[in-house]
Amino acid sequence: MLKENLFKLSMVAVALSGITAANSASAQDEAKDEKVVITGSRIRQSQLAGASPVLTLTREDLEKTGLTSLADVLQKMATSGAALNTRFNSSGNFGMPSDGGGVGAGGAEVDLRHLGSRRVLVLVDGRRWVSGASASGVSGAVDLNTIPMAIVDRVEVLEDGASSLYGSDAVAGVINIITRKDIDGWEMNASYGGFGDFIGAIDDGDTSTIEFTFGAVGARHSIVSSFSHVDQNVVFSKNRSLADTPLEGTGNTRGSSATPTGRFLFDDNGTTINVTPNTGATGLLDYPNDFHGFTDADRFNYAAYNLYVTPSERTNVFTRAKYDLTNTVSFFAQAMFNNRQSKNQAAPEPIFIGPEAGTGGIADTVSIDISNPYNPFGVTLDENNFIFAGRRPVEAGPRSYEQDVNTYFFTTGFEGSFDLADNPYFWDVSMSWGTNRATQLKTGALNAARIKMALGPLATCQADPLCVPLNIFGENSITQEMLDYISFTQKDVSENKIQMFSANITGDLFEMPAGYAGFAAGYEHRVQSGFFEPDVVAASGESMGIPASPTRGGYDVDEYYVEARFPLLADSDGMSALEVTTAARRSEYTTTSNVSFDQTTTKFGVLWRPMNELTIRGTVAEGFRAPSIGEFFNTGARNDATLTDPCLTAANQTRCEQVWGPMDFQALANLGQTQISVVTGGNDQLNPEETESTTFGAVFSPDWFSGDDFIEQMNFEFTMYDHEIDQAIGAVDAQLQLNECVINGRDDFCNGIARANGIGITRFDNGLQNLSKIKTSGSDFKLSMITSEGDLGRFRLTWNNSFVNEYTQEVFGQSSGDLDGIEFGSNPDRAIPEWKFDLTLDWSKNNWSASTTVRYLSKIYESCSDFLDDTPSSLANLGLCSNPNFNNNGASYNIMDETYYFDAQVGYTMELGGYDTLISVGARNLFDQDPPLCTQCDLNGYLPGIYDPQGRYWYVKFTLRP
Template sequence: MNTIRTTRLSQAVRGALLCAFLPVAAQAQEAPTTLDAVEVTGSRIKQTEAVGANPVAVIDRATIDRSGVANVGELLLQLTAGGKALNAKFNSSGNFGYPSSGGGIGAGSSQVDLRHLGSQRVLVLVDGIRWVNESSASGVSGSADLNTIPLAIVERIEVLEDGASAIYGSDAIAGVVNIITRRDFDGALVHGYFGQWSRGGDTTEASITVGGGGDRFHGVFSASWFEQESIGAGEWDQSSWPIPGGGLAFGSSGTPQGRFTFCDPARPIGSYGSCTPSQEFFYDITLDDGTVVPVWNPADPSAGTYHDFSGADRFNYAPFNLLLTPSERKSLFGAFGFDISDTLTLRGKMLYNNRQSMNQAAPEPIFVGPYAGTGGLADTVIIHANNPYNPFGITLDPASNFGWVTRRPVEVGPRIFEQDVDTWYFNLGLDGQWRFGDNGLDWNLDYVRSENSAEQTFYNGYNIAKIKLALGDPAICAATPGCVPLDLFGGQGRPMTPQMIDWIRTTQHDASKQVLDIWSFNVTGDLFDIGGRAAGFAAGIEHRVYEGSFDPDPLRQTGESQDSFAAPVRADYDVDEVYAEFRLPFADTFDLNAAIRYSDYSTFGGATTGKVGFRWQPVDDLVIRGNWSEGFRAPNLGELYGLTQFGATLTDPCGPTGTLIVNDADGLNTTPLETACRAQGVPNGFEQANTQITTFTGGNPNLQPEESESWTVGAVWSPDFFENLTWSERIDIELGYYHHEIDGAIQPRDIQALLDACLAAGGLDATLCSPFTRGAGGNLNPPNNFLDNLAVIETDGVDVKFDWRSPEFAWGRLTASLQASHVIDYREVDRDGNVATRAPGVEANDGAIPEWQTNVQLGWAIGDWFVAWNVRYISEVSESCAGLAGLPGCPTDADRNELDATWYNDLQVSWNDAFTMPGLKLAVGVNNVFDEDPPICLTCSLNGYDAGTYDLPGRFWYVSLDYRF
């Protein structure tokens, strides 16, 4: 291969950038005086410059080992350029329904986000070839699961912090993560790892990697095992406090004592409990605690064993949840290369990965009656007067006198969601060279087949059709084999019998699968010389076939599951692509890069993207670079064809938390909000029955690709006047600016913002209010909120990196590094003009956008010892207090709750050739040394903190042992 002499800048920065963005201290190694031309993420043209035109952060194996984490996903969560991404701290399966993307919950998977633009806009490659997307048995996703890639096989990770659709095709809008596997590995490595959180949750990892070969053959094999134990939410005080008082804004209406909202037709019109059309005089009661035999007095409920339901009666579901979900993964990996001749190599790569994981939620509540707002069978349930457990002596009928009955039977046990996920990967390829005198072309031909298939088993759910039979006419129930009349009225003092539970309880099975087939051919080489420097090019073609399926349990498909509705998906599409890339040198210091790609999709047609960049080195120690690129993201199968339900948490401004006067006896509309609410038929004294408003959401077969423009500009400076001083061997500084704009972003409307805008416009606006109708008692019916090419997203910011290394002293060598990302602006605006709540410095929708994220690493190397002290900083954010008045941090609805800045300190001590045994390395570390808890978030789901931004509460200690021979 062609080689050139490296500049002093290349030699210095090559080592500095190895630790970019990761909160660990990395020992830089001396660069050789010559470099082979290699392919670097962001370009298909092989190059020798360590600092190219594209901003690429390289995380080498030493950096990975010093991070103290045992999986790829947790490693990438610590990127300062990263945002909210799914990980093991998210404990959600079906209890909140399915997200609008059609991709499913992703329970048990781990994803990566860059620039807060979403994991679906980050392309994940393995050895330069795109990885199959995850399924996790709940949909057809557009994101890759990093848990399918064992850490044991990773040689390094390259992160391109720029758009690259012209180079790689769809999905590379926010950036690219390229995971490079171990190839030229010789010998054997046995690895063991054990860690534990201060609240429990052991983490164990073990692997063995062997490699070797001869003159013409080389192979590597790795087997690994990983197990993460669970941590219950009750282990953290914040999750076990009663509501209010912790980080949960509202508890659930589904309580063990039950909630009963109805009227008695025998009561006089206008009196308490009467059946007025507005339903404002309905009973809304619950059983007193300690009740064994319910006593009902319709004239005065408080004279019996009931009282009016209030917020103090809501159920705290958090202690039943998990802070950390358990996962066990087993992997086998093999790769080989065989030189058929001096110019032709056959290579192959195979992987099998199995993940078994679990999520847990509080015992499933039963909601029946029109206030349940499911849009399905539960809303139509009639409770017959002859039901032997009905204490009210009347039939509760949605057509006349019934709001709802809710009951959470804790005697059934928590909901359990178990996932079993298999990933298969096979790659066979040829690498060749065509020689023409002194010049030549390098080419590669690849075939890849990868498959991710998942099954999920859901325990302790209910069949709502059987509940309807068991609450209806006892004569019909008696004529149905197995049917047992159901008791929703006895509370904890009269729990359900085993026979009742066995009749309504059902185990549900969901499955999904994604398959990706790729055929690709690439060629790269030199075209001609310009001023003594070679003009490089790359070109290629690629054919991909995507297949996806989602098979929810039949009860979900028919709406008979008490859990969320979901429709099946079974679809495929293919794409053909051709691209060309050029690098043209001008003089000795300036390179111009350009690329163009054409993609032809069977779903929507063709798309063309381009990219232009430059690299200018005006002096030996300074590189200035910039890029402009077009991008696109094709809608994936879930976005096109999925149909599900989502339990959105909405605050209805027409309720007591809004400004509508609850006891407005004169009925006058004294504010614009009152006028809007009454225009929608909201009665006097209205209170939102359920904080989780079921939303029908999912795919849209008419979606078009997202289109984006990105540009970056930056400089890398290694000043020679800081080189070889008594206190400094070198200093490297990098500064970069990025800007992304996405048009036609695929997403649903912000349903809360749309509801607020609807009411602000008077409540009857044909466009803003089209998703909203109201049913019994003024409660919102399930709105439709399907995906569309809806929004424009813009974001920009600055990245700063710094690296310093001292000379070698008798007492060792010091290193210091810093990586910081500052988000200047982030803005989402839908086509209706609604501005989403996400913004820099704001916590919203379980995802913060901190204005600053910074990592600092301090290292001390002496002999075989290395001590790393790493500091991670997340700046403060705030969240809206709307609907949260009275909770800690929210004196009024107009205030904002401040989530303080967070500092994490991590320490590791490693010892090479430990105990005088060559090849043995021992590392001991503690992450979050000072036990910094995440700030309490009042609007966040489940455990009251933002699990996509902050670490798990508590310290984590670990020990790692490697033996290489």
């Protein structure tokens, strides 16, 4: 099909070139110069305010941030929510998200309006970009680390729903990345920076970049080529006070129960034994003399092995060429290759074994046989008396997850213009191919099947020439020979592909009293596919880590759209302008499992300019998000959820025994289980998410300052927004499901919850559903001002604010309540500040330039409760809650205070060696503001999608041009 379309593409170009060659295009050339396509509309029009709000970030805006990742820039926008970046160190050791997309280790994404990165459409030069590949699933979001800063001319951010123009995913907004074109000459950029007290004393996290861009423009052709390399080095959690323990101020009490000496729980004739070997005990241990009762002080500090900023090395090559076949028809081609080498790290993989290990796999069936030469207990620990054991094999060193990600994207096509009935028309046809393929190697992985054999009957182990009996009792008890037998290197691979054919046309339909009616129409055929192939050991369930299941599938879609703009009034009845726009798009999907569905979305907009200085605008839009490949076809994703077991409460225990039979509540209390294996799977019967979005606002550009000696231009912009998502895709929250089953007595919620031997929960099984509704509303305020060039130079001020008025989620009729200003209890790395702003003041005079930015985040509330509530080591009793409740620790909460960040940059332009040279020196987080402590976050003690990392970051940049 796509090859046929490629042939058709060339035939359409030839046919249209015949039409256009016969027309005189001089008048239309002027129109072409004056009118452009702006994100949010496919109709060429003047660069005036449209009906939808669009934020434009120029290349100058990008460069003055000093950042080396496009995602880092976009995540600092006032309208951005928490999204994946290189400060997330999770590689799946806590489990996989339910959407089958994997954890995206080493990737970076963007979130608008806090609706999630899957609900943001990312375009490059107006074309859909390929989704990321994380080597742990099939993602439904774009990895912005595949798009280097070096090739970006500007970024247009549509802060409105736009499925009627662009199709699926354009729910919260659209990010359109416009690449550099028409460069004649060359340019070289280099930078170096890192964390430290001042620029000459970089301590860690140093990052270097080199970019070279070349362009040539001729009478009929243009070409741009770019090479860039970014090398971002690591920051270790142990080197940050906020992250060197599982939670600052708690010591090891929130550490792992799998310790370097081992923790063992078993039943001794009705008495629960909970012991760990004494530190320093060596040789064959004697029980009970070499053991003591396990306490929270014995827990293991896994945080010391974690990474605070993950290393990432990215290399990119980009080329774009254009050739004018005639005066009105051009051929273009664009190609890009990007490679990312990145790494995550975690503490040595724990050995959790026994019926209550909660892995849901082989490890739950492991026994420690009496014949094991290292067993100190003199009995076989099996399902009759064994509860669980946890051993942290520090002898093996940390788990390392190394990602190798290759992205290829190629586009070719024709574009041109022609006249028909004295009206100008512009068209383009193109083909695109994109592939994102990731391989991840995990070293330090353990084989549960081999651990079972090595701890089992000695005769069985000796019958296998490779087997080495395993000693998990005591410090440094595991030898290299033992590790060689139970360890393996896990290799996982994932891929996303996209192939597209598109044809578009725009122009003027007919003349109206107030101007020409404009239109745009087009067709797109798209094929998307993806797969995730886990390592054979992990897929078989034999690994000690999170098990993985393969995913493979895809879909093809045919889409048709039309958009029209009608100018109704112009310079009449006291109105400067009044126009309406409307758009509709039809999307028809067929999946590889032969499931078909279609979606039609519409949009209506009004723009009223009652005077030249004031524009009032509004939009009403329908939208949708088709399920991702991971959501459709994932065969199983496991996540270890932190839960509070209601069966620990006496009032619920009768109900618990009704559901699961006789239970040992004392053993459950001794277990202290806080993480439960939750397994979710894809669902090829999912329906698309459906959305309704509205915006209303005004742009005021007063001409009071015309001719003013100081202020040259000033703009005020205000926008109110509202998004409602129905049939949002997700899995039932495990805590909600457990509470509904036990506390509210709903039997239908008990399905899929398993317990072992009447004690702890060993497994949750649930699948993805269209189960929830999300609603958010708020407002944005923007102020910009530019001064005239004066004795003090020229100043530019921009102030971007975003306010969240409401954010709610509803599942099965139960509302979450308003979540704005709240850290999500069920999503520990997400939070929604009620108010965010960035205020930037730029200055330039002669060869000097400077910029300073203030970023603000309002306070965030979070629960301040965990599994040690009502003990001396509770968060409240340790003084970590801003608002503790000492009578009921579970009711305590914490406020993450409002936070300000200050960034600054100074630049000087001079001639150096015959080249124009710009030298810039800057600092991010100039005043070394620490992120506020987050008591509920998974890693590193703060919200990495909201706040900057701990430390001041200095950098220097050089730009050379001939």
